[in-house]
Amino acid sequence: MGNTISWKELTRYIQELTGKLNKDNISRTNAYKKYFDRHPEIKWALLASFVSRNAGWSMTDLKGSLFGPGLSDAQQKWLFLTYERANWLIFSDAYPQLLLYQLSKQFEKPLFHLLPALGVSSFMEAEWERFWHERDQKRLMYALIINEQNTIQTPIIQNPLFKKNVFHTIPFQVCEWFHFNTVIFPTVEGVFYGVSVKRFTSLKERIKLGKQLSQLLFRPELFPFFFHFTTYVPHTGSRFDMERWAGAMSRSSPFLRTCFPVIAHSLDGVKTDWFHGENMEGLFEDEKLPETIELTEWYFHKRRQLRAVFSLENWLKKSWK
Template sequence: MNEQEIVDYIIKETEKANIDNISRTEAYYAYFKRHKEIEWAFLASMVSRNAGWNMCDLEGAYFSFALKKNLRKRLFLTYERANWLIFKDAYPQLLLYELSKKKKKSLFSLLSKFDVHSFMEEEWTRFWEEGKKKRLVHALVVNEQHIIQQPVISHPVYQKRVFSRPFFKLQEMLHFSSVLFPTIQGELYGLSVYNFLKVEERIELGVKLSELLFHRELFTLFDDFASSTPHTGSRYDYEQYFRERGKIATPHLRSTFRPVAHHETQRDKWVESKEKLERWLVDTPLVEIVNITRWYKKKQRTLHFYMLVEGKMKEIIKWK
């Protein structure tokens, strides 16, 4: 393929895989199975699973009872928009690396054709020459969290209609929000999300999650889960492995949400100091391995109780 054919091929493949949360999750994991050295692809796949579960919660037995339809729709679109933007930026990078391997020469100068930040061209070139896997994971985490900062996190509409709402603040305050890495043994590992609106906190979380995901004692367990459990968006994906299996409280994504037509007019070019970037790229935080299965189940019961009370209160107010 010549350069234009490469660009056309990557645009086509990215659009085909960027249809919804399930197509993105599957594309990331399939890519990781082809290129195990690109660890970020597995991290992206597992985080994407979490986004799908959070989306489907909105139309499940509890959230649909307590939250108004308009708020649920806004929350869904927030998850969907952020994940669509990240995939649109990241997947061309992954495909260019794949083609570079096939051609046995660097094609990263073509990243500008996809409006990818020059920071990533430098980091992919460095990885091509030096093969430092962790640094590349950190670089991708840094870039993608900046990608969503202006169009989603700091956007006035999302700030007003989503992030300033009591429900969002309550989730963070009571530590209801977590990124989960399940196993087929019915165990859960993961980390809670704090200060989600700050790009620094999301980067630190992403780096810590990568350390947890690829921990030598746990990676095989997580990979077994991913390879044997199709992603549906329902929390039953992992709850089916619990000893005390309850009813399916969240639906499947594709039976609940239609694909969303997105557009992106102009991508903001983020700027950070070299000192800060280098700190993010080389620092590896120590991650304590904590089995959060019991903690998670307790938090879910608390959240469900809150949702039921909230729903009942709305019914009482409505009938008054």
């Protein structure tokens, strides 16, 4: 890329590369990780890669031995679409920002005035400009967390179809009741760490979760273990990627690319700027981590509970036929 390239060509290049890497959960997870490896000052990219891994595991759970027997085909489809659509939407918004920062470094000047042309919120344009001058890595990470959760709030969380077919359904409520909407950071030592979100549909709760996860991920004494896992263990989407390190002998969910097709998405009529000039400073405050962050035994106990619940639901369905 020479210095003669036009802004229009630059934005088209960013959009094309983003689309290529936004193919499915595995391509997104890997893209975030590779970006962090090249630009470790953008901590959000590694957090996004871990959260994306967790989304992949949640997707294949739908076809695995845990949830599969208790879910109808329609329930599986809608739950998968929720994970897939939300993660696709976040990537389509966030990755162009990451690429523009990368190009700003290459050109040695800020190019964030191009963010509106990429459909990115005015909130993030101001935050990227601030980061360019102040280099506050934590503030930028928090800004990206705030932005991503606002990005999915209207098109996913408040979407009447997702409300009806996902958030108001019994399987989703069961996961909420059992506190199983949890993001896990595994280690190859077989120890799992993580944080749960209490009310997934609450924007404030998801932002709080994101900030707590960021504090856990970059905790100095734990970060090397998490980073080793994500570098050493390829992401297949199967939960066995993590469970085998804790002694699991059998695969509870399949490889993602063997059970779900690539979905063609469109942004038409979806993207609007969520930011309307509100004072967001309160959202940049740190959140305390829960007292218990080591969740290995808790994790397997919850899996057993959920297996029992969904097996019972499957038995009841068959009994009433």
